[in-house]
Amino acid sequence: MKGKMKKKGAPPKAKKNRVTQAQRDEAFSRRTLLVGGVQASFGALLIGRLAYLSVSQNERYQTMAEDNRVQLIIVPPRRGWIVDRNNKPIAINRSDFRVDMIADQVPEGRLDTTLTRAAALLELGDEQVQRISAELEGKSGYQPVQLAENVPFKNFAAVSVRLPELEGVIPQRGFSRFYPAGPAVGHLVGYVGIANREEYEAEDKNPLLVTPGFKIGKEGLEEVLEQDLRGEPGGQRVELTARGKLVRELEPKPDRSGGTVQLSLDADLHEYAARRLGLESGSVVIVDCLTGEILCMASMPAYDPNSFSDGIGQTEWSLLSENERRPLVNKTINSLYPPGSTLKPMATLALQKEGIDPTERISCPGGYQLGNRFFRCLKRHGSVDMYSAVAQSCNTYFYAMSHRVGYDVIAEMARKLTLGMRYDDLPVVSQSYGTIPDSEWKLRKYDEEWRAADSLNASIGQGYVILNPLQLATHAARIASGRAVLPKLIGLHPDPAPMMDLNPEHLDVTRRAMWQVVNGVGTAGSARIPLDGIEMAGKTGTAQVRGLGRGDGRNVPWKYRDHGHFVGFAPFDRPRYAINVTIEHSGTSGAATPVARDVMTFLFDRQKAMEALAPLEEAWGGTLAERTQAFQEEVLRIAEARAAERAAQQGTTA
Incomplete structure (x- = not known):
């Protein structure tokens, strides 16, 4: 019975097995569906991405492929x-x-x-x-x-x-x-x-x-x-x-x-001026008195840009940088000098504006006593008026007059003539525009009151006054024409600049005084133009570098000698060209006047000017190009010698 009873229990176990198989089949179907869904989703994603790349990004990848090819x-x-x-x-x-x-x-x-x-x-x-x-x-x-x-x-x-x-x-x-x-x-x-x-x-x-x-x-x-x-x-x-x-x-x-x-530049005039400077270190600037166009802007000594474009070694650059004549510096706009007596004509305009009579005379005993200090003049000029004071460059006259009216009014006139001004429209990398001082400037810079001695020094272009040659030429152009000219270098400008609000009678007095400097009993007789019917008016200036004691400083090192300046304009009766010549450390202004004469002559008679240049270049030992080539070869020789010396020292050390 018991055996039969066990046999009758078999069917329930088989039923349980059938249920389990059904569950397995159902689970498999679900998994298959899930995997299929994932595969379908992934396939759809791939198809979508492919469509995006082939359609939307077609142009981009085509460009990239083109760039690779x-x-x-x-x-x-x-x-x-x-x-x-x-x-x-x-x-x-x-x-x-x-x-x-x-x-x-x-x-x-x-x-x-x-x-x-x-x-x-x-x-x-x-x-x-x-x-x-x-x-x-x-x-x-x-x-x-x-x-x-x-x-x-x-x-x-x-x-x-x-x-x-x-x-x-x-x-x-x-x-x-x-x-x-x-x-x-x-x-x-x-x-x-x-x-x-x-x-x-x-x-x-x-x-x-x-x-x-x-x-x-x-x-x-x-x-x-x-x-x-x-x-x-x-x-x-x-x-x-x-x-x-x-x-x-x-x-x-x-x-x-x-x-x-x-450019407004006259290339032939500019090259002639550079050649005429010869062995001197300095600059020549010529400005059109009517328009402000710069016709000449020479600065010497200079480097040859053809050799620089081919590349230059560090040692050569250092040698040029250390040279006392500064061949890497544009002296027309980047060098500043005390202008000396070249500012005396400008001062006469300020004095006349303050009511000083040009015919009033002052006695010059060889200087001016201010308190317990005696300010020296060039010599004993005796009785001088405004005309003779400019012509003979009498310091005493300007000491006395500046002390009377104060230097602030003279500084105002100087700025009106662009002295100390930065020319913002000039196409230059940099420019040094110097200083025209006054009482406010000194108080701001040094926290000191302006003194009478400052007025006397500034009145003769010394003391705190420093300017660049382009400013001196431009100020001479304004005096010559009475027009508000500003220096221009790019393009041609045929229209004259507007007139300034300066009294024509005052300008006439100043111009006549400058005429006497060159053509009368003045200090610049060597600046007379050797052409009939063309006269130049101007003013010399000797700018002290340091106290040299007695003499003209020719027995001291070159770098301690005084600078020489000449400013002027021509023709006198119909002013058209204004000039400034600056010769560094020449000792006196006498080195600047013949340069001004020859360069101005070139404007009116080129052949005559070239005839005057030929014997000078022969005496100097060759043309500008030849002397520059010799100078650069010497610099290169020194650079190579230094390089060889360094190599030898390194070899010895090793």
């Missing part, structure tokens, strides 16, 4: 010309030879060998080869690296005939900056050079700035007018393989040359 090689634009008022070139582009190298065109493993061969043909130094090697390693894609520029034809030809064994080397014609007048325009125009890191980053890493052969303005007009002269770069499109190898060249994009900039 096609690369643009920047072609630097030709730099714009700088010309003078007569369209004579001052800065142009000259065709030359250059050699570049593209690392990706050199067979693998032969880069160093090819570079060594090319360097030998181009006569490159070890330092240059190391620089080029580092640049080649850093370049990717079809990007060239400059091996050499301004290559002599014999070296260029040597590379060209060996191209089969110089894979990746590309000799080609290019353009370099050229300045026909050389050192005569060095300070004014500046030079061009390869952009440095700061300049590159300042333009948001513009790739044009690191393109082989491209240079930017570094000084002078080249720097200030950079955007006008640069132009728009072009490009050569090339098709590359995935490894960056050239497949073919596509249609190029032409570059657009920079614009031509015309």
Whole structure:
């Protein structure tokens, strides 16, 4: 019975197994559905992403693919010309030879060998080869690296005939900056050079700035007018393989040359003035009395911008920087000098405005007593009026008158004639505009009251007064024409400047006094123009550098001698040109007057002026270009000697 009872219990167990199988089947179906759903979702996502990339982002990825396949090689634009008022070139582009190298065109493993061969043909130094090697390693894609520029034809030809064994080397014609007048325009125009890191980053890493052969303005007009002269770069499109190898060249994009900039300058006059300065250190500035156009802005000694554009070593730069005659400084706008007696004509305008009668006479016993101090004059002039005080440069007259009216009124007239003014519209990198002091200025700067002694010193252009040569020329132009001229350098300006609110009778007195300086019994007889019917009026000035005791200082070092100035205008009866000549450390103003005479003569009779220059240049030992070349060769020789000495010391230490 018990066995039967156990047998009858079997069916419930089978039923339980059937239920479990059904549950398994149901669970499997759910899992299958879940996995299928996930797969379907993932598939849908892939399809959606594919649609997004192929439709919405089609243009973007097509551009990226094109960029990978096609690369643009920047072609630097030709730099714009700088010309003078007569369209004579001052800065142009000259065709030359250059050699570049593209690392990706050199067979693998032969880069160093090819570079060594090319360097030998181009006569490159070890330092240059190391620089080029580092640049080649850093370049990717079809990007060239400059091996050499301004290559002599014999070296260029040597590379060209060996191209089969110089894979990746590309000799080609290019353009370099050229300045026909050389050192005569060095300070004014500046030079061009390869952009440095700061300049590159300042333009948001513009790739044009690191393109082989491209240079930017570094000084002078080249720097200030950079955007006008640069132009728009072009490009050569090339098709590359995935490894960056050239497949073919596509249609190029032409570059657009920079614009031509015309100056008010007379290039011939400017070059003559630079040559006439000869061995002196100084400047010559000529301004149109009617319009303010700058016709001449010479500053010497100067560097040759042609050699600077090719690059200059650190040692050479240091030697030029340390030279006492400062060949790197534009003396017309960046040098400041006590103007000396050249400000006496300006002072006469202020004195007349304050009611001083030009015919009033003052006795000059050789100086002026102020308290317990005696301010010396050049000599005992006796009885002088305003005319003779200017003509004979009598300090005593201006001591007495400035003490009477106070220097503040004279300072006001000086500023009216632009002395101490910054010319904001002038296209220069920087300018030093000096000081016209007064009581308020001294109180603000030194927290001291203005004293009578300050008035006496300032009245003869000494003391706190310092100015640049361009200001002196501009102030002379305002006196000559009575017009509110401001110096202009860019473009031509035919319209005269407006008249100033100066009394014409006062101006006439001042001009006649300046006429006597040159043509009467004054201090500048050597400034007379040797042409019939053309007279120059002017004023000399000797600016003390330091107390030299007795004598003219010719027995002391050059840098301690007084500066010499001359300001003037011509023709006297119809003023058109104003001039300032400054000769540094000449001892007296006598060095400035003959320079002014010859440069002014050039304006009216060029042949006669050139005839006067020829024997002078012969005595000086050659033309300006020849002397500058000799000077730079000497600087280079010293630089090489110093480099050799350092190398020898390092070798001994090692």
